[in-house]
Amino acid sequence: MADPQQILVAEDDPGLNRLISFKLEKEGFKAISAFDGKKALKTALEENISAIVLDIMMPFLDGIQVLKKVRAAKPHLPVIILSVKSREADLHQALELGASDYMTKPFQPEKLVERLKQVMEDN
Amino acid sequence: MSDNEMNHRQNSAQKEKQFKIPEGASVLTEILDQVSDGIYITDPERNIVFWNRAAEIITGYRQEEVLGKRCADDVLEHTDQAGNKLCSTELCPLYKAMKTGKPTAAPLIVKALHKEGGRVVVEVSITPLRSPAGDLIGGIEIFRDISAKVELEEQKARFFSSLSHELKTPLANMQGYLDLLLAGDAGDLNETQEEFLTTIYNEEQKLAGYIEELLDMGRFEGTDYSYQRNILDFSPLLEGLARSFSAEAGKKTLSFSHKITPGLALFGDRERLSQAFGNLIGNAIKYTEKGTVSLEAEFNRDSDEIIVSISDSGIGIPESEQKSIFEMFYRVENPGTRSKGGTGVGLYIVERVIRRHDGRLTLKSVPGEGSIFTVYLPGFIKNNDH
Structure with missing residues (x-):
């Protein structure tokens, strides 16, 4: 059997990070957790990952900065933004910077996985 | 006029006779120089002929530097909050007042150029100046530095943004873990456990809805100073809303149609208008x-x-409720038909946003037949043919 695909979970809230990771592992992925932006960027650039679930408000480096830098290095990597920011302007900014999809919190874990699979397939 | 007022007027008139302003004293200039609002006067061609001391302080330009110059010639160039130039457009308040001969209806919030670079946020009112014979002989602009108030609003916005984060993160945890439990991702549930968790889940959903609406209200309430009014292409904004709501209407097998004249534009806050029309x-x-x-x-x-x-x-x-629906927290009591949830802030936000754009809103409705909401907003149309 092939190794499971690795998904980076960049989320500073420990509860949510564990929740997303748990759901992803249930679905047969391997989750790699990062609890701040710097760690998330390092993992995104150095590890062989298949997608990122990316929070925006994180310590050290916010999700928007992470997205910009990841896009420069890996233009096609699927990135789903998962944020409490629900303003139209936030969504536009993220999509313009190359996010593959945008979900707001609270969210249904089932839907997150669905949309993650979708953007990975589109890729 | 009441008797009291009459008496007061007469008394004042007598006092005026007793106190005579010495001839040659420049009382008017003295007064204009002492007020804290910037004031300048232009001739009909919009050349500056008077510039008070507060105008010097707010803009950094001294009187001798600006007299005789056109207001738009690098002195006091007004832009919207995003930096689009208003000078010599329909949106320049001075241009408009001189063209229509009417004072500005409500103070306009714009940014003005400062001599040292950078911009200050000012609230502007214009009055056309007429000769005793009624000819238009110039215009008076009064502008107030409101940078400090705007800063306060920005602080408030930052507070709401962080409040939003603090409230939604725990909600997201609760909802997410409940979802996992109910989906059986953490093992099978017995019937009673499932029932209890479903109750928690439903209540959590309600709470999440209320918090969302209250945060919206905090974000949209704000004073004028929190509005980001810029030159806004309105037709594409409506087209965008129509696209996203077509999908929603499709889910209910409703037919949704839209007809939007191209080129509609106004001076407005994109996010708030989008929210209002979305509501x-x-x-x-x-x-x-x-x-x-x-x-x-x-x-x-x-x-x-x-x-x-x-x-x-x-x-x-119902007609009896039509006036009240724009009040905060009001919900139509319509037994049996209204079980749609919500706190009743949606239309309140709409009404506030429209009013802040100097617009108005009317409603025609017949129970059982439908409703028509009509919004009137001051604006203009962009013509491509000239």
Whole structure:
């Protein structure tokens, strides 16, 4: 059997990070957790990952900065933004910077996985 | 005029006789120089002929540097908050007042150039100046530095943004873990456990909805100073809303139609207008089970207004309740038909946003037949043919 695909979970809230990771592992992925932006960027650039679930408000480096830098290095990597920011302007900014999809919190874990699979397939 | 007022007037008139201003004293200039609002006067060609001391302080330009110059010639160039130049456009308040001969209806918030670079936020009112014979001989602009108030609003916005984060993160945890439990991702549940968790889940959903609406209210309430009013292409904004709501109407097998005149534009806050019209269209769809919902927008050249109407064939609003629906937390009591949830801040936000754009809103509704909300907003139309 092939190794499971690795998904980076960049989320500073420990509860949510564990929740997303748990759901992803249930679905047969391997989750790699990062609890701040710097760690998330390092993992995104150095590890062989298949997608990122990316929070925006994180310590050290916010999700928007992470997205910009990841896009420069890996233009096609699927990135789903998962944020409490629900303003139209936030969504536009993220999509313009190359996010593959945008979900707001609270969210249904089932839907997150669905949309993650979708953007990975589109890729 | 009441008797008291009459007496007061007479007394004042007598006092005026007793106290005579010595001839040659420049009382008017003294007064104008002492007020804290910037004031300048132009001739009909908009050349500056008077510039008070507060104007010097607010803009950094001394009187001798600006006298004789056109206001738009690098002195006091006004822009919207995003930096688009208003000078010599329909949106320049001075240009408009001189063209129409009418004072500005409400103070306009714009940014003005400072001599040292950078911009200050000012609130501007204009009055055309007429000779005793009634000829237009110039204009007076009064502007107030409101940078400090704007800063306060920005602080408030930052507070709401962080409050939003603090409230939604725990909610997201609760909802997410409940979802996992109910989906059986953490093992099978017995019937009672499932029932109890479902109750928690439903209540959590309600709480999440309320928090969302209250945060919206905090964000949209704000004073004028929190509005980001810029030159805004309004037709594409409505087209965008129409696209996203078509999908929603499709889920209910409603027919949704829209007819939007291209080129509509206004001086407005994109996010708030988008929220307000989103609320109106969203409500129309929410309270209509079958039939049609339609969105139309056109321009009335006589009144310089954009007219947007949102009509539905839904449950309607009884006449006795039509006035109250724009009040905060008001919800129509319509036994048996209204179980749609919500705190009743949606239309309140709509009304506030429209009013802040100097617009107005009317409602026609017949219970059982439907409702038509019509919004009138001062605006203009961009013509591509010249």
